[in-house]
Amino acid sequence: MIEIRALSRLYAGRTAVDRVSMDVERGEIAVVVGTSGSGKTTLLRMINRLVEPSAGTVRIDGRDHRDLPAHALRRGIGYAIQGHGLFPHRTVAENIATVPGLLGWERSRIDARVDGLLAQFGLDPAEFRDRMPRELSGGQQQRVGVARALAAEPAILLMDEPFGALDPVLRAKAQADLLAIQASTGTTIVLVTHDMDEAIRLGSRIAVMDAGRLVQYARPAEIVARPAAPFVEALLGPGERAFRLLALARVEEETEPGTAPGTPVAAEATLREALAESLWSGREALPVSRGGSLIGRITRAALARRAAGPR
Numbered sequence: 001m002i003e004i005r006a007l008s009r010l011y012a013g014r015t016a017v018d019r020v021s022m023d024v025e026r027g028e029i030a031v032v033v034g035t036s037g038s039g040k041t042t043l044l045r046m047i048n049r050l051v052e053p054s055a056g057t058v059r060i061d062g063r064d065h066r067d068l069p070a071h072a073l074r075r076g077i078g079y080a081i082q083g084h085g086l087f088p089h090r091t092v093a094e095n096i097a098t099v100p101g102l103l104g105w106e107r108s109r110i111d112a113r114v115d116g117l118l119a120q121f122g123l124d125p126a127e128f129r130d131r132m133p134r135e136l137s138g139g140q141q142q143r144v145g146v147a148r149a150l151a152a153e154p155a156i157l158l159m160d161e162p163f164g165a166l167d168p169v170l171r172a173k174a175q176a177d178l179l180a181i182q183a184s185t186g187t188t189i190v191l192v193t194h195d196m197d198e199a200i201r202l203g204s205r206i207a208v209m210d211a212g213r214l215v216q217y218a219r220p221a222e223i224v225a226r227p228a229a230p231f232v233e234a235l236l237g238p239g240e241r242a243f244r245l246l247a248l249a250r251v252e253e254e255t256e257p258g259t260a261p262g263t264p265v266a267a268e269a270t271l272r273e274a275l276a277e278s279l280w281s282g283r284e285a286l287p288v289s290r291g292g293s294l295i296g297r298i299t300r301a302a303l304a305r306r307a308a309g310p311r
């Protein structure tokens with residue numbers, strides 16, 4: 001869906017993005033992760049030409065993104081940023097209706113879309129439609145920002161640290177919302193974050209940036225199991241790698257025949273959750289259940305084996 005080839009951007013002779021090539025497939029969530037100043041925002045903004053590339057190409061659905069005028073291109077691509085970027089003097093409904101309005105949608109279609117999105121994000125339309133952004137909590141503003149980006153049903157959604165201003169609880173909720181919305185709409189998403197945990201939770205593929213270069217682009221399990229450079233390993237955090245490996249796998253993968261005492265763990269739970277339960281309750285083995293029936297057990301030895309590395 002998005003083909004990025006040798007894309008570069010210079011600022012006053014300094015390279016902010018250096019010959020980045022990557023493909024984002026339809027319906028995928030590609031997460032761009034890296035430290036501050038590594039070129040993530042510049043890369044993202046070159047896709048919708050908020051920043052013009054110095055060199056290289058971007059193709060969307062096989063077409064060079066310079067074939068359309070920049071403003072027309074941007075109407076077809078949702079864009080959400082940290083701190084929501086809502087227009088402060090427009091109501092929630094007017095904010096969400098921005099792009100549909102520019103596209104000349106019928107009033108009734110816009111109203112239905114606004115109410116539908118508010119409901120989808122857990123905001124009662126009757127209560128929230130006519131509020132001003134300052135009358136919303138941070139989490140509500142952030143949801144309206146994402147709703148606005150999705151309003152015209154874009155095939156592509158670009159998100160720059162969209163959850164960066166939220167506390168951990170709201171952040172987890174917002175991440176779950178995004179995954180649910182993506183699953184129901186099939187929107188292709190490119191999301192920028194400096195948080196590797198967020199990248200692992202959301203990404204179907206993760207692009208790791210360092211000093212303007214793309215140093216690794218792979219599935220989360222691959223990034224965790226085989227970090228391509230010491231830099232990527234550092235980003236994963238020392239000591240946390242084993243936990244991340246366990247967070248990527250399900251209990252059913254290590255379930256063996258047999259029984260064990262105590263409360264069962266669900267087959268769909270992650271190995272990380274099983275390890276936490278095993279350590280917390282002091283049990284060497286836990287029974288495993290699926291849909292209410294016991295299907296076997298998982299041992300701490302199996303968990304330790306998985307934490308040590310890929311099989």
Ligand code: ADP
Nearest residue numbers: 011015016034035036037038039040041042043
């Ligand atoms: P990130 O989003 O990963 O923090 P950015 O893409 O914002 O990184 O910035 C990458 C580099 O480009 C940084 O060194 C930054 O200072 C520089 N840069 C970004 N935007 C501009 C600009 N408009 N003018 C000059 N330098 C810029």
Ligand code: MG
Nearest residue numbers: 040041042160
């Ligand atoms: Mg940035």
